[in-house]
Amino acid sequence: MEDQVRWLTTQEQASWRAYLRGTRLIATALDEGLTRHGTRLTEYEILSMLSEAPDGRLRMSALAQLVVQSRSRLTHTATRLERLGWVQRHAVREDRRGVELSLTPAGRAKLEELAEVHVSDVRRILIDRLTPEEFEALGHAMTRVVDSIDVTEGDC
Amino acid sequence: MEDQVRWLTTQEQASWRAYLRGTRLIATALDEGLTRHGTRLTEYEILSMLSEAPDGRLRMSALAQLVVQSRSRLTHTATRLERLGWVQRHAVREDRRGVELSLTPAGRAKLEELAEVHVSDVRRILIDRLTPEEFEALGHAMTRVVDSIDVTEGDC
C-alpha cells in the first residue's frame, strides 16, 4: 500500500485550517442572512441557477451537478420549493424520463428579494474583508480547482 | 433602507461562483473519502481538535466554536461519537455546568487511521491541483477572512 503519507507542512496545515474554518464561518453567516428571509443558501443557489438558464429551465440532473447536490437531494428540495410555489416541474419532450425545473413568477419575485440580501452579505462577509487582489487570488485558486475537478470527474 | 445594492462585477461574480462550487466539490470529495472509513469530515474535525488540545480535552463550547458548530449539534455528535467509543465526557471541576470531551484510546487509534486517508485526500483534491503559490494565496485570503470574522464576532 501507499505507506508514506506526505503530511502537511506547518505552512500547508495553517492554510488548510484557515480554509476549513473560513468556509464554515462564511457558509454559516450567509445562511443566517437568507434564513431571516425564509430560505437557505442551497435553495437560493437553485433559484439562481434557474433564473440564469438559457430557457429559464434546467434538467434535474444538470441542475444537481451545477449546485453539487445529489439527484435525490434535489428531488426533495424541488418538491419543497414547488410546495412554496417558487418552482415548477415540466415533462421533457425528447426524453420521457426527464424532468425540467423552472421558476414561477412568484419564485422570480422571491429571488429578486433574496438577491439583494445575498449580494450585500457576500460583500460584507467575504469581499469587503479582503483587498481586491486577495479576493481575485482566492477566485483564481478556486477556479483552478473547480476546472481541474470538473475535468477529472467529467470523464464519463 | 439601503436601497442601492452594489451588485457584483463580472469578475467578482466569477470568483464568487468558483468559490461556491469549489468549496462544495471539495467538501463532497473529502467527505466521500472519510465516509468509506465510517466518518464524516465534521466528526473528523472534532477528533482532530481533541487530539491537539493541550490536555487532550476541550470544553464543549470551546470545541463548538473551533469547529463552527452549534452547541446543540455538538452535543448530538458527541453522543454519537461516545456511543462509538471514540470520545468520552468529563465533568469540569471549576465550573459545574461544564463538560469536557476527550479522545479514548480507541478514538486516538481511529483518528490515526483516518488522518492518513484525510491528508492524502486533501493533497489529491486541493493542494496538488494548485501551484504552491496559488495554495499559499488561498490560505492567505482565508486566514484574513477568518481573523476578520473572529474579531467581529468575538466581541463578547
Place this chain on the structure above:
DNA sequence: GGAATATGATTGAACTCTCAACAGTTCTCC
C-alpha cells in the same frame, strides 16, 4: 427485435441537523 445495461428521477426509511425550550450553574450588582 429484444435482452441486457445504463440513465433519470423518485421514494421512504434511517440518520443528522436545527430550533426553541429547559435545567442547572455562575455572575452581577444593588
Place this chain on the structure above:
DNA sequence: GGAGAACTGTTGAGAGTTCAATCATATTCC
C-alpha cells in the same frame, strides 16, 4: 445575600439529508 441576568449543555420534535431500492425510459449490441 439574594433576585435577576447570563452562560453551559442537553433535550425532543420537526426539518432536511443520505442511502439503497425502485420504476420508467433509453441505449447498446448480439
